[in-house]
Amino acid sequence: MTNKKLIFGIVLLASVLLFGIVSAQERTYCCEKNLDGAWCQNEIFIDDCNTAYKTAPTHCDSTGEDFCKRGTCIDGQEGICSPNTPRSICESEGGYWENKPIEEIGQCQLGCCFLGESTSFITQTRCTTLSALFGLETNFRGDIQNQIQCIVSATSDAKGACVIEKDYVRACEFTTKEKCQNLGTSSSEGGGILDNLFGGEESDPDIADVTFHEGYLCSAESLGTLCGPSKKTICHNEKVYFIDTCGELANIYDSSKIDDQSYWTYIKDVDESCGYTILDGNKNSKTCGNCDYYAGSTCESYREENNVAPRYGDYICGDLSCKYELETYEHGEMWCVTNTKEGLDENLPGTEHYKLNCYNGEVTYDECSRGESRSKICLSSEVNGFRTAQCTVNAWQDCVGQITEEDCLDEEQRYCKWIPGHSILKDEDGQSKARNEDDDVIEASCVPKYSPGFNFWNVDSEGSSGGEVCGLANDFCIAEFEIPVGRRKVKIDPEHEAYDESLRNKWCVKNCECLENYPGGTKKCESGCGSYEDWLQSMVSICSSLGDCGNTLNAFGKEGYFDSKDDRGVFIVEKFWKKVKDLEEEYN
Amino acid sequence: MIKRVKEVNKKGQVTIFIIIGIAIIAIGILIYSFYPQIQSLIKPGSKNPTAFMQSCLEDKIEETVEILSLQGGSINPEHFILYDNEEVEYLCYTNAYYETCVVQQPMLKSHIETEIKNEIQTEIDACFTDLKESYEDQGYDVSLTRGNTTVELLPEKIMTTLTHELALTRGDTERYETFRIVLNNNLYELVNIARNIITWETSYGDSETTIYMDLYHHLKVEKHKSDDGSKIYIVTNRNTEDKFQFASRSVVWPPGYGLE
Numbered sequence: 001m002t003n004k005k006l007i008f009g010i011v012l013l014a015s016v017l018l019f020g021i022v023s024a025q026e027r028t029y030c031c032e033k034n035l036d037g038a039w040c041q042n043e044i045f046i047d048d049c050n051t052a053y054k055t056a057p058t059h060c061d062s063t064g065e066d067f068c069k070r071g072t073c074i075d076g077q078e079g080i081c082s083p084n085t086p087r088s089i090c091e092s093e094g095g096y097w098e099n100k101p102i103e104e105i106g107q108c109q110l111g112c113c114f115l116g117e118s119t120s121f122i123t124q125t126r127c128t129t130l131s132a133l134f135g136l137e138t139n140f141r142g143d144i145q146n147q148i149q150c151i152v153s154a155t156s157d158a159k160g161a162c163v164i165e166k167d168y169v170r171a172c173e174f175t176t177k178e179k180c181q182n183l184g185t186s187s188s189e190g191g192g193i194l195d196n197l198f199g200g201e202e203s204d205p206d207i208a209d210v211t212f213h214e215g216y217l218c219s220a221e222s223l224g225t226l227c228g229p230s231k232k233t234i235c236h237n238e239k240v241y242f243i244d245t246c247g248e249l250a251n252i253y254d255s256s257k258i259d260d261q262s263y264w265t266y267i268k269d270v271d272e273s274c275g276y277t278i279l280d281g282n283k284n285s286k287t288c289g290n291c292d293y294y295a296g297s298t299c300e301s302y303r304e305e306n307n308v309a310p311r312y313g314d315y316i317c318g319d320l321s322c323k324y325e326l327e328t329y330e331h332g333e334m335w336c337v338t339n340t341k342e343g344l345d346e347n348l349p350g351t352e353h354y355k356l357n358c359y360n361g362e363v364t365y366d367e368c369s370r371g372e373s374r375s376k377i378c379l380s381s382e383v384n385g386f387r388t389a390q391c392t393v394n395a396w397q398d399c400v401g402q403i404t405e406e407d408c409l410d411e412e413q414r415y416c417k418w419i420p421g422h423s424i425l426k427d428e429d430g431q432s433k434a435r436n437e438d439d440d441v442i443e444a445s446c447v448p449k450y451s452p453g454f455n456f457w458n459v460d461s462e463g464s465s466g467g468e469v470c471g472l473a474n475d476f477c478i479a480e481f482e483i484p485v486g487r488r489k490v491k492i493d494p495e496h497e498a499y500d501e502s503l504r505n506k507w508c509v510k511n512c513e514c515l516e517n518y519p520g521g522t523k524k525c526e527s528g529c530g531s532y533e534d535w536l537q538s539m540v541s542i543c544s545s546l547g548d549c550g551n552t553l554n555a556f557g558k559e560g561y562f563d564s565k566d567d568r569g570v571f572i573v574e575k576f577w578k579k580v581k582d583l584e585e586e587y588n
Numbered sequence: 589m590i591k592r593v594k595e596v597n598k599k600g601q602v603t604i605f606i607i608i609g610i611a612i613i614a615i616g617i618l619i620y621s622f623y624p625q626i627q628s629l630i631k632p633g634s635k636n637p638t639a640f641m642q643s644c645l646e647d648k649i650e651e652t653v654e655i656l657s658l659q660g661g662s663i664n665p666e667h668f669i670l671y672d673n674e675e676v677e678y679l680c681y682t683n684a685y686y687e688t689c690v691v692q693q694p695m696l697k698s699h700i701e702t703e704i705k706n707e708i709q710t711e712i713d714a715c716f717t718d719l720k721e722s723y724e725d726q727g728y729d730v731s732l733t734r735g736n737t738t739v740e741l742l743p744e745k746i747m748t749t750l751t752h753e754l755a756l757t758r759g760d761t762e763r764y765e766t767f768r769i770v771l772n773n774n775l776y777e778l779v780n781i782a783r784n785i786i787t788w789e790t791s792y793g794d795s796e797t798t799i800y801m802d803l804y805h806h807l808k809v810e811k812h813k814s815d816d817g818s819k820i821y822i823v824t825n826r827n828t829e830d831k832f833q834f835a836s837r838s839v840v841w842p843p844g845y846g847l848e
């Protein structure tokens with residue numbers, strides 16, 4: 001009877017789920033716009049639809065092309081495509097709708113667009129638009145198929161010193177060859193370097209003599225420009241660079257090279273510069289400005305950030321790590337926390353999972369499970385000491401149905417834990433369905449590793465989940481005894497249920513573990529012979545793992561308010577002494 | 589002796605008067621020669637209608653951009669969630685559990701451009717009226733033909749182009765056909781990130797914010813959740829502190845066993 005009840009409970013649970021889906025399907029109306037102003041929503045009641053728009057007594061995905069069926073919305077002018085967009089919304093905004101997934105539409109395919117020294121992963125149409133905007137030729141590569149590869153593909157044109165000579169004055173700009181060649185021309189339009197250098201007079205490109213020296217810095221003595229070495233630095237590409245006396249970019253800041261003529265003559269690559277092999281990205285180095293963002297450092301003003309002062313200039317490779325609750329996290333590290341009060345077990349009622357991120361010296365957080373009661377959880381891992389974490393779906397739904405430890409603990413499929421000692425999954429005869437490796441019947445249960453939450457307080461008002469879910473852990477434990485019939489020396493006081501526990505334990509042969517204070521391992525006991533405490537702990541663990549069940553503290557340390565025995569998931573135990581009394585009365 | 593001193597003084601006074609006279613004539617010649625430039629220095633914009641319009645409109649454009657950036661790209665969001673006392677529009681939404689969201693604003697860039705354009709239209713008219721009056725007060729004969737307004741989100745800037753025809757006549761006639769008002773703001777980039785996040789939301793029901801921070805170091809992307817499973821994304825440029833925030837509700841899991 002008991003086991004049938006349990007099976008009935010599981011069947012009921014599945015039925016309710018199934019019925020819920022089926023019934024929702026039967027009573028769905030697709031509103032082109034609902035009363036909240038949302039487009040293409042399925043509503044149970046037609047009254048929730050905005051009557052000024054279309055409605056249909058079906059799911060929105062079944063409404064056909066002229067309504068809420070999803071396709072791809074194309075902004076032909078901009079070259080922007082939006083997937084999973086209903087036709088009505090797309091066309092109301094002036095887009096062109098295609099009844100195809102985005103992958104099947106040629107003009108929506110993304111590629112790498114080269115825009116000068118930068119790249120953008122966009123459609124070809126968009127690339128053409130942006131290139132025109134920047135006055136560049138369209139350079140689009142459809143064979144580059146992801147954003148990271150596109151960013152990595154960005155190339156910078158060779159740079160050098162662009163020397164502009166006019167009226168025997170040799171000015172200089174550190175730039176690319178192309179820009180240098182354009183300088184003379186652009187100067188006639190005003191606003192160029194020549195204007196700055198020669199007092200804003202109308203410059204004549206025929207008069208200015210422009211020469212490009214690839215690989216040279218403006219401060220190179222051999223070029224004979226106005227520019228020379230200085231002790232000033234600036235931030236450029238997240239690193240600290242020297243600038244010359246004209247304010248033009250020089251090489252990466254290296255205090256040991258301040259008087260090195262060669263260092264102020266030729267361009268040095270990043271990998272030829274100081275501290276390239278230092279793994280910490282030269283954080284807070286007084287002498288080297290070769291910062292590395294991915295190693296956790298970036299150029300910043302030492303004055304603003306109260307860093308160590310560099311030997312020269314105002315900038316330094318600042319540390320991007322974060323401090324959180326007295327612990328230091330590296331830039332890019334992620335970790336999990338919950339809102340559970342310190343010292344308490346996690347996943348108590350009210351627990352929420354958070355993923356914290358350390359980026360740019362700042363801790364931000366993602367709420368994995370808010371509003372979803374631990375349907376999503378935060379999982380962390382560590383690779384070579386670098387901590388990482390992610391919010392992921394709490395795959396617990398089929399835990400209870402697993403009968404072997406191997407299946408239960410298969411984390412590629414589900415997040416469950418295996419609790420030996422008691423099985424909540426039983427066949428019609430009340431026998432445990434759990435099996436060991438040799439396919440022998442064992443007493444064990446598979447339950448969610450991260451117990452999900454639910455709105456248990458709605459159990460009565462809405463006939464909802466709480467009771468049914470927690471009820472899976474309910475059980476009747478029938479202890480069996482072999483009693484010497486006719487013996488009357490037993491002290492029985494049925495009114496107060498006082499009894500001799502030593503005799504009770506001595507006569508017990510089966511399921512003795514559920515007898516209060518049973519020490520375990522008595523002589524006649526054949527099965528279920530563990531201690532009462534262990535058994536109780538196992539049952540409580542099963543109970544609380546199923547969800548927000550049992551009389552526990554909540555995440556904030558507040559105690560539950562139901563009767564402790566009921567709420568700890570303790571079951572109805574047959575009243576042993578009543579049975580003894582009945583037996584004795586029968587035989588006397 | 590005293591007479592001699594008086595004569596010397598007289599000669600000195602005459603010299604001073606001559607110098608002052610020359611100075612006054614020189615100043616007069618200078619003013620005559622450089623009158624337009626001096627006038628424009630005294631009254632900025634009076635000889636430069638574009639600068640006048642830029643100065644007249646930029647605050648309004650900036651204010652509009654700030655408002656709609658916090659409201660998911662709409663001045664009056666229709667379907668929104670309250671977050672930090674802001675009405676944040678859903679750019680992708682489903683009211684159901686388990687389902688991916690339906691894109692609510694597929695043409696986000698164009699939508700924002702239209703929103704800005706509509707919001708500043710009254711101000712544009714008022715600014716042109718002021719411009720006209722300003723020139724009329726200076727004795728110009730002003731002819732103004734109202735035309736179109738376009739707003740474009742571009743990399744690093746928001747450009748408002750007014751194709752109004754303005755003719756200023758005072759002796760000569762000067763004609764202006766296009767006024768470009770530029771606001772330095774990289775909403776373009778923030779909107780592109782938002783669009784990308786929406787693509788993830790509509791395909792997978794979620795997005796990983798750290799990807800964007802890895803790729804674009806100057807950006808901060810935050811994701812906050814509300815009690816109904818809605819997400820509020822906040823994309824911030826760390827350098828300028830410009831931000832764009834919007835909401836999405838996609839693949840929401842019901843509490844517990846999903847029986848409610």
